[in-house]
Amino acid sequence: MNAFRATLAASVLALAPGLGMAETSLIFNTYLPPHDELYQIAVRDFAAAIERESAGSLKVVIPDASLAPSDRQYEMVRDGIADMALVSSGGVPQLVALNRIADLPMNSPSARAASIALWETYNTYFLPFDEFKGVKVLSTSVLPGRQILSLRRTDVQEVGDMSGVKLWSPPGALSETVRLLGAVPVNSEFTxxxxxxxxxxxxxxxxxxxxxxxxxxxDYVTSVTEVPGGLGSLSFAVFISGERWNELDADQQAAVLRAAEGLPERTGAAADAAERELDPVMAKIPTHKLEGAALAGFEARLEARIDDWKTRAAAKGLQNPDEVLAFYRDVLARETRDSLD
Structure with missing residues (x-):
């Protein structure tokens, strides 16, 4: 056991009444703030479920402050500083290409549908490729699709309106999407x-x-351009160190898996619910829902993002990227349809 990890677990457990006799402790690190829905469901509630399902055999410690920057969560677990963590697929581009199917344009009509689609696609097609080497993935989740929120006089109704427009976007895939549409991506810290x-x-x-x-x-948004499924999204994986996983006994492993059952759906649903709380505000903002020729113009530009994913997936050894993309979208359609029934 890593000395730092052991010391941290011991100190936290010593301060927590009733936890001193814990059989096994797991450090679950997170960089997310407590008010974040991803934190509440995929970290806090998941940790509580692990303890409950294990009947106290497992105790999960969530540090008050992250033990590593957001882009070092995978390395932190691999180095034994923590046992569990959550990481964005885009945060480990040197490792993960396949799971970024969920980050593609128009692939997140709802966070719930996309989270389920990614989890099913991961287990059906991606698991054998072991992209998350050295860890065991317990859940995946996807955020609601990103849309174009315009300010002041900017008004995007067709792809031609994007020319030269300066759009704030996260670095990486979404910035590349902005470039493909003819706009200028502007990156900064979210703060x-x-x-x-x-x-x-x-x-x-x-x-x-x-x-x-x-x-x-x-409050500064003057119009919204709504792309079906979004211009792209951000996907995440919750994982545990492979070494630590192998140290758990069969009953403990089963308890963790029971706690993780349905976690993608719950995480996605929470993200959707948070978005719906803003519906009264968004209803007052003019919204252009792309369809027909306007939508086709966007799709023609965005096809390059999809082709790029197929190329990267094939380079990883995936022999049937089109089949996999069709499977993912079939699950999206099924879950979107079911949510309307």
Whole structure:
């Protein structure tokens, strides 16, 4: 056991009444704030479920502060500093290509549907490729699709309106999507977004309403361009160290798996619920829902993102990227349809 990890677990357990006799402790690190829905469901509630399902055989310790930066969660677990963590697929691009199917344009009509689709696709097609080497993936989740939130006089109704528009977007895949559409991606720390908006540095943003609300910039949005399934999204995986997993006995492993059952759906549903809370606000903002020729114009530009994923997936050894993409979208359609029934 890593000395730092052991010391941390011992100190936390010593301060927690009734936990001193724990048979096995697991350090579950997270960089997410407590108010985040992903934290509440995929970390806090999952940790409680593990303890409950194991009848106290497992005790899960969530440090008050992250033990590593957000982009070092995988390495932190591999180095034995923590036992469990959550990481964005885009945060480990050197490892993960296949799971980023969920990050593609139009692949997240709802967080719940996309989270289920990614989990089923991962287990059906991606698991044998072992992209998350050295860890066991326990759940996947996907955020609601990112949309175009325009500011001031900017108004996007067709792809031609994107030319030269400065759009704040996270670095990586979403910035590449912005470039493909003819716009100019602007990156900054999320905490600096309000300044960029109020000073007129950007003409709009690529994000969901909940993120805009968290950044306190939703009141500045003058119109929304709604792309079916979003311009892209962000996917995550919850995992445990492979070494630590193998140290658990069969009953403990079974308890963790029982706790993880249905976690993708619960996590996605929580993200959707948080977005729906903003419906009264969003209903007051003019919204252009892309369809027909306008949608086709976006799709033609965004096809390059899908082709790029297929190329990367094939390079990983996936022999049937089109089949896998069809499977993922079939699950999306099934879950979207079921949610309407």
């Amino acid at each position: 600096d977004l309000q300044e960029y908006v109020t000073k007129g540095t950007v003409d709009g943003m690529v994000m969901a309403a909940g993120s805009a609300s968290s950044a306190r910039v939703l």
